[in-house]
Amino acid sequence: MRKIFLTIILLFTLCLTSQAQRAKSVILVYLDGGPAQTDTFDPKPEAGRNYHGNYKGVCKTNVEGIEIGEKLPLLAGMADKYSLIRSMTHGSNAHETGHYAMITGDTSGGAVVYPSFGAVISYMKRDSYKGVLPCYISVTSANSRFNEGGFLGNEYKSFDTGGKPEAEEYEVEGLVNQFADRKRMDKRMELLSKFETQPMDKCTIDSLRAINMEFIWGESREVFNLDNEPDSIRQRYGKSRLGQSCLVARRLVEAGVPFINVRMTGWDTHKKHFQKMNSMLPNLDKALSALIADLDCRGLLDSTIVLCGGEFGRSPKVLWEAPWNGGRAHFGTVFSYLVAGGGFHGGKVVGKSDKTGEKVAERPVRPCDLIGTVYLLMGIDPYGTLPHVSEGDLPILPSLKKDSYNDGLLYEIIDIKKPDHEK
């Protein structure tokens, strides 16, 4: 009897996971420094100049009832493709703790350091992912304020491409070396193999070098080669760092890479906020809209999650006084995230901030709720565990508790049904 019962449970779990494996890749467009939610995805035109600042207008989107910032007209034209979370909250106003919360789903204060969710996905896919490209790639670098690998270790950290995707030649570190062509490289390898007579770890090292030669001269080289893209596409994403990085991300998705982190710095706008936004928001608008539309028309949006946001938002109230002269401060109480693809519905808004955008008015969404939903869509159990070297198995998201009414996985914008135990 017990056996049958177990089998049923097993089958049930299998069904759940196969149902859940909708997304194959995640692109995190990370706006490092903290973008202003009021100027992007949660405008407050009615709150007065002390709040909306220089941006009194809004863009009506192609979805009835959803409005976004006036500097994002392209994204406004495609709101049916993405949903907005307007009630993200973790309460931290410091970069390092906000970043930690947003990237790990853990709350800081514990004794262990959690890995970033990119590293977790990279760990979870370690056996099933067979690509030559690394499992977790940052274009062009990961944030180094905490150890991305956390307690899982270095192996699962992101591969930083380095280089400048917007430049004439995108020199991906280790892949493109303008001074050594194939012939020179082969000669060097020959010299090295004759030179190296010391036995230490030679077998391991030789086989790792062979893997690298395959990586350097195989298909991956072409994946990063943006000359393969028609100029019209490159223009469409915008020739900015962010634009071309998003284009690289799409190419990596096509190559099957499970997690891509596109990180753009410069969003920490304490001073001259609106001047900076005037140039940065059009870049974001162009790049992100092109990415979503491009994925969509290639039939990849269904299996690719796109997330966009930062470590926190910015104060809804403008600091007009010196020394800020029209700046916005760090703000972790309530901010916004954009989610699209990979099983996330489009054209929805989750949660609400209050009139002035200073408090969560409805349906708080914690970082672990967002990350847990991403895990769910990637076929990873958000209540599963990760191995810690000395602490044994730890919950993959320690803030999620199966029996807690606090849990807020985003069932309202995905097809997966909320299991009974969470109701």
Place this chain on the structure above:
Amino acid sequence: MKTILLTIVCLLFTTIEATASDRCRDDVFLRRAYLTLTGALPSPQDCVKFIDDTNPNKREELVDFLLESELGLKYMQMHWGDILRIKSEFPSNLWPNGVQAYNRWIYEQLLNNVPYDQMVRDLLLSKGSNFRSPAANFYRGFQKRTPKNIYANINLLFLGNRNCTDNGYICFSQIAYKSTKEWKEEIVYIDIHKPLPWQKVSLECGAEFRPALGTDWRKNYVSWLTSHDNRRFAEVMVNRMWYWVFGKGIVNEPDDWREDNKPSDPELLKELTDYFLQHNFDMRALMKKILLSDQFNSKMAPEGSYIPQRLPAEVIVDAIASVTGIWSTYSSRVPEPFTFYPPKTRATHLGDATVSSSELELFGKVSRDVSLESQRNNTITSRQLLYLMNSSVLEKRIRKSPILQKIYINSPTIEDLADAITLRVLSRRATKEEITLYKEHMEQDNLPQMELAIDIMWTQINSNEFLYNH
């Protein structure tokens, strides 16, 4: 009688011969000692001088010199910084001012060769402002500031105990924190009005004490911990130092002492611990003894017993910088103050795990999140080799290397060129076979001599001989 004497002489002779043939070459010892004690490569001048030196005590003199050198002290400071988790931001959150004060304090302890027991006492009995009494950073650097968590860390650090179940934490339950008006300044103080605990403190080993009202209860514990009678305290440090030198502890992991995790060589552990105690916890004397041991002077395995170790991240990054002459610049945007390190700062001297570079991350710089030695991951990965094989960062460093340019200009022949590069990169002279290889390599493709120089340096930096301490 004569035969017996002869046999003895013969036996003696064979043993001497055995040890002599087991000993590594002088150039190998020089590189090994430099990397172990300072995390830096010897300069070509140091190599030539040491190799040609006929003084029979030269190894001992070298060890003495390195142990007292600034490079040596700073490298030991890095080991301490790793286990004390010195870091500006998450998770220790000591902030730059605290980090600098803490590092300076450790440096002074090492400079004055303060005995281990004294250093630990000062650390564990510290209080006051994190900026003004630096050792107090020990108590600030906890995300979870509970007596149990602090006590667990003390057990891990000084007793190698990962699972303490006794109630020694009571001794740390008076610790309290208050902030000042200064940015990120905090005072660690002892709340002596805390009522007496209802139970007495009884440690696993059987020691018991009863804290008295109005006193600092930590003293009870700390004087027990650091006493000569508590042999485990000395053993853990002896073993940790052995681990720092050989990459493997006599008890391994060095911070996992359990009944069922026995020392691989109890005799050795006993001998070293006796020595450490006889010398009143003199860390420099202990390190010297280890460096002059047969094990450290042995040839590399399998001929001898020395097991090669991949260089730590900071050491590899510094080694590449020192052989090419092009150094990375480091800075930290963590407030306050922003930190800009002077040019040519060594990665081993950064003193703050928040300060990093993609190269340091790549080679597995310690993130200083926990006090475990196993945090340092020195396994070699394909990505690290990829960086060495084909990254434009490294290629440009070699091409633009002022050192290589200078060698090229001053080397009329291939022999000179090869010798100068090999001394710089591998701390030894080039062999005849190698020179033949280089000549072949050049002739096959009609490479200009400068391009040959580049390929030689590339080859040597990629070789396991460079990447390992051997």
